[in-house]
Amino acid sequence: MTRAPYDERVTNTVTAALELHHVTKRHGVGAAAVTALDQVSLSIPRGTFTAVMGPSGSGKSTLLHCAAGLDRPDSGAVVLDGRDLTGLDETALTRLRRERMGFVFQSFNLVPTLTVEQNAVLPLEFAGRRADGRRVRGLLGRLGLGDRIDHRPAELSGGQQQRVAIARALLSQPAIIFADEPTGALDTQAAREVLGILREAVTASGQTIVMVTHDPVAASYADAVVFFADGRIADHMARPDAGAVAARMARLSARGAA
Template structure:
């Protein structure tokens, strides 16, 4: 038997023996910016897996590593060390062309800025990733996705003819149209009013319940995070805490303690939480 210490694993969702690979897995991921004395570790040894059909919110104070986490997990940036796998594919083994194909075909993105092309209709914006991938759009699938987001009567409208909430629904439909292994959402309700934000979050929640979609959402908003099944908290680039079946008050309370975590030494080098392997 090797004397090498076992690295704790933090798993979000239902991990079963013999089950397929998680939708996303990060193992000992570090991301360092700068050199020498100016080095900053935006991520410091994050090990975490997201199982299929899970909805997870990632939270933390400014500078905690949330954006870097999303960029590395989604293949938008390469970690300094450690590994990231999406749908069982180790991203480090892919060249730039293969990585681009994986992002187009297996990863969906929804951002605070809707990123719609103003000259295209709703339907054309939704099918754009398929066209980039050289794939023919399944008209039935596209119609189904447009109906799911409640925009059937807006399919031929252009973005300037839509409300902010409707534009975000287009962005969600565009992400879902490719049947992604995982959908990453970065502050998806940051530009929306409270009621519209709740509608958009309910739509994401429904895609998990009915389609088994995997969603990883970065947010600073406890209300938004309460729509998720799990909340993972980051502080100083490390996993600081986790909350299952979250409610708003509990999320806000955990957030107030992250500053203390960031200053405290980690026993054994990494935190371990009940129920996370």
């Protein structure tokens, strides 16, 4: 797999698709409060594939939610595609998510009454943008869905449904795609195919992807892995392989259990 170089330093908004500056997020109040993110600073360069890993409760899902503007940090700043999310109201955040972000979830989130093509172009329609039919069909064809365009989700395998979700995320040409356990509901073969598609989107098209995963094999498709523990970045790994990722996760989990 060809990987782009990964720079761990905080970069400027010309080269960074996403920046977090000293982001803190707490859940709960008083003595019961839990610090999910503790002064986290991170930069994701454009055109790279980053996996985020950590034990349960480490803060990785909160990171994704804050980065995507789905949750607001208590302090610090999130800058996405050069825009500071801190002062944006909900209307502006919704517009930014619609126009500059793509999402791929474990549960696919397809509309059961719509066809493959209709599901793929739905975000564009919500944004008031006209879909280029030739481009839509070309992308679906490259994703192995050329003969499934008029099918509905119930007529597709899990892997095919996730490919539709990826097409939906890619069609709006977002600054960044957030993927939350995108292979969690797939069998091994389908998962490898989906990960290959995500890898190709980065390598061939310069897409930026941030993927939360618990799977070392999935993480091995990324350019780099960021490991979280106790709400903080515990480690980085460039050019990961599955064995090294699994070993690092085992050490983190053992430390948390100690």
